[in-house]
Amino acid sequence: MLIQNASWITMKDAASTVVPVFRRRFSCGRPICSATLEVTCDGVYEAVLNGKRVGNFILAPGWTEYRKRLQVQAYDIRDLLARGNTLEITVANGWYRRTNAPWTGTHNPDEFLPAMLIAALRVVTEDGEETVILTDEAWEVSESTVTLSGIFIGEDVDMTRVPAFRPAQVCDYPKSILIPQEGPEVHEQEIVYPRSSFRTPKGEWVIDFGQNLTGYMAFELDARAGEKLSISTAEVLDRDGNFYTANYRSARSQLHYICREGYQSYKPRFTFFGFRYLRIDEAPEGFDADQIHAVVLHSEMKRTGWLDSSDPTLNQLFSNILWSQKGNYLDIPTDCPQRDERYGWTGDGQIFCRAATLQYDVRQFFRKWLADVRAAQHENGWVPDVVPSLTAYKPGGSAWSDAVTIIPWQLYQTYGEVSFLADMYNAMEKWIAYIPTVSTAKDLCTGVWTYGDWLALDAPEDYQPKDMEDSKRGYSDDDLVCSAFYANSVAIVIRTGRLLGRDVSEYEELHERIVRAYRERFGGRLNTQTEKVLTLHFNLAEDPQALSDSLAEQVRDCGMKLQTGLVGTPYLLHELSRYGHADIAWSLLLRKEYPGWLYPISKGATTMWEHWDGIKPDGSFWSDDMNSYNHYAYGSVADWVFGVACGIQPAEPGYARARIAPQPDPRLNSLCAVLDTVHGRIRSAWKHTEQGIRYEIDTPVPTEIILNGKSRTVGKGRYLF
Numbered sequence: 001m002l003i004q005n006a007s008w009i010t011m012k013d014a015a016s017t018v019v020p021v022f023r024r025r026f027s028c029g030r031p032i033c034s035a036t037l038e039v040t041c042d043g044v045y046e047a048v049l050n051g052k053r054v055g056n057f058i059l060a061p062g063w064t065e066y067r068k069r070l071q072v073q074a075y076d077i078r079d080l081l082a083r084g085n086t087l088e089i090t091v092a093n094g095w096y097r098r099t100n101a102p103w104t105g106t107h108n109p110d111e112f113l114p115a116m117l118i119a120a121l122r123v124v125t126e127d128g129e130e131t132v133i134l135t136d137e138a139w140e141v142s143e144s145t146v147t148l149s150g151i152f153i154g155e156d157v158d159m160t161r162v163p164a165f166r167p168a169q170v171c172d173y174p175k176s177i178l179i180p181q182e183g184p185e186v187h188e189q190e191i192v193y194p195r196s197s198f199r200t201p202k203g204e205w206v207i208d209f210g211q212n213l214t215g216y217m218a219f220e221l222d223a224r225a226g227e228k229l230s231i232s233t234a235e236v237l238d239r240d241g242n243f244y245t246a247n248y249r250s251a252r253s254q255l256h257y258i259c260r261e262g263y264q265s266y267k268p269r270f271t272f273f274g275f276r277y278l279r280i281d282e283a284p285e286g287f288d289a290d291q292i293h294a295v296v297l298h299s300e301m302k303r304t305g306w307l308d309s310s311d312p313t314l315n316q317l318f319s320n321i322l323w324s325q326k327g328n329y330l331d332i333p334t335d336c337p338q339r340d341e342r343y344g345w346t347g348d349g350q351i352f353c354r355a356a357t358l359q360y361d362v363r364q365f366f367r368k369w370l371a372d373v374r375a376a377q378h379e380n381g382w383v384p385d386v387v388p389s390l391t392a393y394k395p396g397g398s399a400w401s402d403a404v405t406i407i408p409w410q411l412y413q414t415y416g417e418v419s420f421l422a423d424m425y426n427a428m429e430k431w432i433a434y435i436p437t438v439s440t441a442k443d444l445c446t447g448v449w450t451y452g453d454w455l456a457l458d459a460p461e462d463y464q465p466k467d468m469e470d471s472k473r474g475y476s477d478d479d480l481v482c483s484a485f486y487a488n489s490v491a492i493v494i495r496t497g498r499l500l501g502r503d504v505s506e507y508e509e510l511h512e513r514i515v516r517a518y519r520e521r522f523g524g525r526l527n528t529q530t531e532k533v534l535t536l537h538f539n540l541a542e543d544p545q546a547l548s549d550s551l552a553e554q555v556r557d558c559g560m561k562l563q564t565g566l567v568g569t570p571y572l573l574h575e576l577s578r579y580g581h582a583d584i585a586w587s588l589l590l591r592k593e594y595p596g597w598l599y600p601i602s603k604g605a606t607t608m609w610e611h612w613d614g615i616k617p618d619g620s621f622w623s624d625d626m627n628s629y630n631h632y633a634y635g636s637v638a639d640w641v642f643g644v645a646c647g648i649q650p651a652e653p654g655y656a657r658a659r660i661a662p663q664p665d666p667r668l669n670s671l672c673a674v675l676d677t678v679h680g681r682i683r684s685a686w687k688h689t690e691q692g693i694r695y696e697i698d699t700p701v702p703t704e705i706i707l708n709g710k711s712r713t714v715g716k717g718r719y720l721f
C-alpha cells in the first residue's frame with residue numbers, strides 16, 4: 001500500500017476534544033487514467049474532494065482491534081478530480097478515541113491520543129504523468145465546524161465557524177497496524193419518515209418514527225446564522241408519555257447544530273444513534289417535522305432470509321428480530337446501539353449468530369470480526385468479553401469466549417466454507433488449551449470467571465445475590481455452564497480438526513473424559529431449565545429423552561414460562577422439539593404474557609428487548625440501568641422458526657443437501673420461510689386447510705423431506721403435500 005510511504009499527521013497542541021479538518025491543495029494533469037486515495041485515521045473520518053464526499057463508507061475506517069489492525073480504505077477518485085483540487089479530511093474521535101462527554105468524568109484528556117490522519121493519493125494521467133500526494137508537513141489543519149463529537153456524545157456543529165488553517169505536524173505512530181479494508185462498508189441503507197409529531201404531557205415536542213432504528217437524523221432548513229437546532233434521541237416514552245432517556249445512561253446521544261445563513265441541510269457525520277423518537281429541544285422559527293427524516297445505517301450485507309405467518313403479532317416479532325440485526329450489525333456485532341456500551345460482546349455475537357446467518361449473508365462481516373477475535377485473543381488463550389477489546393482487557397469466560405469456536409462452526413454450517421474453520425483453528429485450540437490452566441477440577445471448567453446464564457429468571461425469590469453481577473447471572477451452576485461450553489468447544493475442535501485433516505485423537509480422548517467428569521459431577525443434579533438445556537444441546541445427557549421430558553414438565557409446571565437467560569434461551573425450543581415436545585416449544589413462542597417473545601409487542605416493541613419486561617404491564621420500566629430496547633440476543637429464536645417450525649436444515653454444510661422437517665402447530669394457521677442458500681432458494685411453507693395441512697416445499701438441492709415422521713428423498717424441485 002502506497003500509504004506506507006506517508007506520515008501520520010496531527011494538529012499541534014489541539015485540545016483532546018478538537019475535531020480537526022486536514023487540507024491539501026494540489027493540481028494534476030488530465031486526462032486521468034487512474035486516481036486512488038488511500039486513507040485512515042485514529043478515529044472516524046470523512047474525506048471531501050472539491051466539495052464532494054469521497055465514497056459512501058459512513059464511519060470509516062470502522063472498528064477493528066486497533067492495537068493490531070487498522071483498516072485502510074482505497075477510493076477511486078477519478079470522477080471527483082479537477083485540474084486544481086482541494087482535499088479535506090475531517091477526523092473525529094469515533095471508536096478509536098472512544099470517549100464520553102468531558103463532563104461525565106470518564107474522559108481523561110491525558111490518556112487521550114490526538115486526532116491523527118494518514119493518507120496517500122496517486123493520480124496517473126493517460127500520458128503517464130504521475131502525481132503522488134502523501135500526508136506530511138505540506139498539509140494544513142484547522143478546527144472544523146464540528147465542535148464536539150463522540151460515538152456516545154453525538155455531535156455539536158457550528159456552521160458559522162470560519163476555519164483557520166495552519167501547517168499540520170508530522171507525528172510518530174505505528175504503520176505496522178495498517179491493513180487493507182476487510183469488512184463490508186457501513187452505508188446509509190434506508191430512509192424512515194416521521195410517523196407523527198406531538199407534544200408530550202410535559203410539553204416536549206416529540207417526533208415518532210414508528211420504528212426503533214440505528215442511524216441518524218437528517219434535516220433541511222432555512223435559517224438565520226446563529227439560530228440553533230438541538231435534538232435529543234430516545235427509544236421509548238415513559239408511562240406518562242414523556243420523553244425518556246435514562247436507559248442511555250451516560251451516553252448523551254444528542255445533536256446540537258448552529259445554523260449558517262440561508263438554506264442548508266445536514267446529518268451527523270461522525271456518530272450514530274439508536275432511537276425511535278426525537279425531541280426537538282430548540283429549533284429555528286417555523287421548523288417543522290416534515291423537514292426531518294431518519295437515515296438507517298448498517299454494514300452492507302445481502303438479505304437472505306424471510307419469515308411470514310398468518311399471525312400479525314408473530315410477524316411483528318420477525319420484523320423486530322430483523323431490525324435488531326440491522327441495528328446491531330454496524331461494522332461489528334454489538335449488544336445494543338444506544339447506551340454507553342455498543343460493544344462487540346462476544347457472547348451476544350455467538351448467541352445470535354445462527355439467526356443472523358439465516359437473515360443476511362454475513363460472511364464478509366464475520367470474516368473481518370473473527371480476524372479481530374484472533375487479534376484480541378490473549379496470548380495465553382482467553383478471548384475477551386468484548387471484541388474489539390477495550391483498555392480494561394478482560395476474559396469473556398464461557399459462552400462469551402466460546403464465540404471463538406461457535407461462530408466459525410455456524411458460518412461453516414450455513415455457507416459451507418471451510419476457510420472459516422481453517423482461519424480459526426489455532427485460535428480454537430488456544431482457547432480450549434487455556435481452560436485446564438485455570439480450572440479447579442480436572443477435565444471440567446470450574447472455578448473460572450463467567451457471566452453465567454446472564455439475565456436468567458430462575459433465582460428463587462429469597463435468593464441474596466453477592467453483588468450486582470451475581471444478581472444478573474441467573475441461578476444455574478456456573479461450573480456446569482462453563483463445563484458444558486468447554487465440552488462443546490472441544491467437540492467443535494474435533495470436528496474442525498477432522499475436516500482439516502489434523503490428528504485429533506488427543507481431543508477425542510479429552511472429550512470423552514469431559515463427558516465422563518461432567519456426568520459424574522452434574523448428572524444427578526440438573527435443576528434449572530438452562531442446566532438441562534445445555535446438557536441436552538451439547539449432547540452430555542446420559543438419557544436425553546428423559547431429560548427433555550423433565551425439562552418439558554418443568555416448563556409446564558412453572559406456568560408454561562421460560563426461565564432461561566442469554567445462554568440457555570437460544571437452545572431451549574430446540575431441545576424441547578428435538579425430543580417430541582414441539583407443542584411446549586410452540587407454547588413458549590406464542591406466549592403473549594411476560595416472560596415471552598410476544599409480550600414486548602403488546603408494549604409496542606419494534607426491536608428485540610434486552611429484558612422481556614423492559615416495559616412492565618403497568619407501563620413502568622424494569623430499570624434505568626440496563627434496559628436496552630434494541631438487543632438482539634433473544635432474537636436467536638428466529639433460527640428455531642427457520643430450522644424447526646419450517647424445518648429447513650442443512651443436511652450438508654452450506655445446504656448442499658437439505659433436510660426439511662417442518663413442525664407445524666394447530667395454533668398457527670400458516671407459516672412460511674424462504675432462505676437463499678449459496679446453492680439457491682429453499683422455501684418451506686405450511687398452512688392448515690380443511691383437508692389437513694398443506695405443505696409447499698421448493699428446493700434447489702437433493703433433499704430429505706420429513707413430514708409426520710415419514711421420510712422421502714427428492715431432487716431439486718417444487719413439492720406439494
Ligand code: BGC
Nearest residue numbers: 335336341345347348451454
Ligand atoms: C451487555 C450484554 C452482555 C453483558 C455481559 C451487558 O451490559 O449489554 O448483552 O453480554 O453485559 O454479561
